[in-house]
Amino acid sequence: MSTQISLLPDSKPEQEPLVFLKDRMVPASQASIAIYDAGIILGATVTDMTRTFHHRPFRLEDHIDRFYRSARYTRIRPPFDRDRMEEISRELVRHNARLIPPGQELSLVHFMTAGEIASYSALPGTPKKMAPTLCIHTFPVPFEAFTHLFTEGAHVVTPSIRHYPPQCIDSKIKHRSRMHQWLADQETQQVDPRGITLLLDLDGNVTETSGSNFAIVQDGGVVAPSARNTLQGVSLLTVSELCRELDIPYEQRDFQVYDVMNADEALLLTTPYCICPVTRVNGATIGDGKAGGPVFRRLIDAWSDRVGLDIVGQITGRPAVSSSAGSS
Numbered sequence: 001m002s003t004q005i006s007l008l009p010d011s012k013p014e015q016e017p018l019v020f021l022k023d024r025m026v027p028a029s030q031a032s033i034a035i036y037d038a039g040i041i042l043g044a045t046v047t048d049m050t051r052t053f054h055h056r057p058f059r060l061e062d063h064i065d066r067f068y069r070s071a072r073y074t075r076i077r078p079p080f081d082r083d084r085m086e087e088i089s090r091e092l093v094r095h096n097a098r099l100i101p102p103g104q105e106l107s108l109v110h111f112m113t114a115g116e117i118a119s120y121s122a123l124p125g126t127p128k129k130m131a132p133t134l135c136i137h138t139f140p141v142p143f144e145a146f147t148h149l150f151t152e153g154a155h156v157v158t159p160s161i162r163h164y165p166p167q168c169i170d171s172k173i174k175h176r177s178r179m180h181q182w183l184a185d186q187e188t189q190q191v192d193p194r195g196i197t198l199l200l201d202l203d204g205n206v207t208e209t210s211g212s213n214f215a216i217v218q219d220g221g222v223v224a225p226s227a228r229n230t231l232q233g234v235s236l237l238t239v240s241e242l243c244r245e246l247d248i249p250y251e252q253r254d255f256q257v258y259d260v261m262n263a264d265e266a267l268l269l270t271t272p273y274c275i276c277p278v279t280r281v282n283g284a285t286i287g288d289g290k291a292g293g294p295v296f297r298r299l300i301d302a303w304s305d306r307v308g309l310d311i312v313g314q315i316t317g318r319p320a321v322s323s324s325a326g327s328s
Contacts, residue, residue, distance in 0.1 A: 039113030153279025159187035212270030221249030
């Protein structure tokens with residue numbers, strides 16, 4: 001069944017990307033939310049992000065399922081069921097993918113706030129009853145911003161700001177209440193403007209970065225932080241599956257910066273670029289300091305095979321493998 005696209009008057013959707021906002025598709029240039037929305041005032045927003053391969057969303061069902069679990073936990077009720085969410089998402093990708101070159105890909109973002117706060121500051125036009133503000137939009141994956149991660153490797157820094165404890169916000173939900181990450185990033189960038197913040201928990205255990213899961217390689221196996229303190233990313237799930245396929249040991253447990261500094265390899269796992277090598281932590285070299293050890297290469301090659309595309313080649317500008325394969 002095709003999604004019914006309801007547009008604002010005088011819109012010309014073929015000329016610019018569309019955004020699904022509240023209950024209709026609108027041109028991206030006309031998409032906006034109210035200044036008294038709870039997402040602005042309170043940061044009360046759940047979110048998720050998917051990327052495409054060959055202009056098809058990768059593991060969209062997993063991302064939407066997590067989005068609905070986050071919504072249930074935060075008591076922000078989506079306006080329709082997950083099947084309708086998936087239908088609209090795929091229609092949006094189909095339209096917006098026509099506006100980018102064949103070799104480019106899209107990031108697909110879902111976010112939903114608690115809605116416009118009733119009678120906030122007695123502003124005229126504020127609603128009498130709150131209803132969630134749902135937005136689905138896309139933007140091109142900025143490959144050029146990630147190239148150095150594969151040629152040089154990432155540098156992670158552990159600032160003084162700590163990750164929020166699960167007693168405050170359950171780490172299994174994906175949300176945008178991220179002031180602690182903003183503050184941590186300001187410290188990190190004083191050390192290295194291209195550094196990536198790696199947050200520790202209150203006990204000094206490694207957790208995650210502001211946009212990715214983190215893992216180390218010890219004795220040929222992949223070790224990720226405990227699920228208690230980290231978002232269980234879809235990319236992390238993919239890596240755990242690839243480890244099983246490749247007979248690479250995989251586990252989740254607590255570990256500290258000491259273990260990162262003594263690891264054979266370290267990895268960032270995230271939707272936009274899937275996996276990248278980490279070559280430094282707090283200025284210290286990890287392993288041999290080269291961008292891409294043997295476990296990284298096995299995993300990224302297996303992921304590339306899964307989606308029918310040379311992931312590193314696409315990001316760094318090498319010719320990508322042409323294939324009709326891929327996962328939707």
